[in-house]
Amino acid sequence: MTSPEASVTAGYVHGYSEREAARLGDQADTLAALLHAGTAYPAGSRVLEIGCGVGAQTIHLARANPGAHIVAVDHANDSLAQARARVAAHAPGADVEWHQADLFDLPFAEAEFDHVFVCFVLEHLSDPRQALTALRRVLRPGGTITVIEGDHGSAFFHPASAYAQAAIERQVQLQSAAGGNALIGRQVQPLLAQAGYEDIVVRPRTVYADQTRPALVDGFTRNTFIAMVASARADALAAGLTTAADWDRGITDLHRTAQADGTFHYTFFKAVAVNPASAATAGR
Template identity: 65%
Template sequence: MDSLIGYVHGYSEREARRLGDQADTLAELLHAGTAYPVGSRVLEAGCGVGAQTVHLVANSPGARWVALDRSAESLATARARVAAVAPAAEVRWCHADVYELPFRDAEFDHVFVCFLLEHLSNRERALVELRRVLRPGGTLTVIEGDHGTAFFHPDSPYARAVIDCQARLQEVAGGDAHTGRAVGPLLRGAGFGDVSVEVRTVYADAARPDLRGDFVLDTFAAMVGGVREQALEAGLMTPADWDRGMADLRRAAGGDGTFHYAFFKGVGVRPALEVA
């Protein structure tokens, strides 16, 4: 069974570039505090095009990595990306589904998941399977965004509508663009213990012109804008209203505009003693 009913953002070269830009922009924010000891066996589930992988291996060069994705094309891109940036990194690439992992029980010391759960139709099932391959006492790190935390100045109902369109299309595809707020309950529901969640916020205004360009325009607005044709075909907005919404969203990256978004980073531990 495929882990993703449909990846709403698609697999274009433009999307691969956007994912890379997003990972580079958010690397310090998202990866701070995540490093694994030399020799650790670490699984990155849902590695996609390797946008996060390059930062993971840079922060933990001595770890032994397995990077897994259901898309063979994405894995090829990831392999090339890591080879170009970190040729000495020890990474084994695995084409498989997160619901049916081809690994033994307790095979990994740590598991890392970023921007995967939001696209899954059965998040708890995936987390239970990830817990299976994690050794007792090992950690699972999950990072997810939440479109409900997106707010901006000047406010615009049209801009909020285009964001909602992307969230609705993701829901139709089997995912949930508001997964961030559920990270803690999802981990606990899947049997993880010692769960902790941190909220890591992006706030961009005139004092951070780099962040307004890199995150608001090149990451968030680019992501929302990428579903234009899908939204129009589904009749969610008219072309004129969509274009106005995107223009209003981009206004947050100029003049006196501001933009806020939050990511939720959760860590859970596989209990040493589990109730059958």
């Protein structure tokens, strides 16, 4: 993020490699039905997507809401360039407007948007409550915000493995050290309440994968979750959080959960809340 928000943001712990961009795409495509179900905006709505990244979620927002005008914002120009290309290729004709901007210095008028969509962003911020409060400024009174976050503490699997669990915990530690929070899913409701939103409804969106659900085994267990944890190897070793042998054993054991006799469970949390009529003074 840019310097004005340095005190309230964290580094993107997963990095910006081509592999990470592909992982984000796999995650969005695999979980589209699970995460986007119920996210419907009326024709003519102005929808702000914060932290659009490489456009992995933007595609699904645009496809599900062809009558809405989506304004996608990210702080990284490189990510925005990838997002434009991705949406042009996979959702041609989508009504999407792109902006490079800082979450805490958005170039929009007060109450400009009917809805705000925030997916996998709060986990990378050191002050997510402040971010949610700041977003109230550009959301009209009575408008809604949708927040989706995961929680690595919800991961459990078979065969059980202390090494695999430790590898996940090392990734959680690295994200925390960078100023983020990989366990934020369980905190979404209180964060929204503290930021002044009302009528908050949070529901778990659970992923369960076994050999009867091969698309989830491949798209989520292998290509989303294990790929994310495995990518932290160099950082975990450099930080002295583990040994190479223990880490590699943990990743091997995680891959066992994607075999024929394995199972994997993870929970995302999806919240919808309303910006109350006092929005005009929010974030000042």
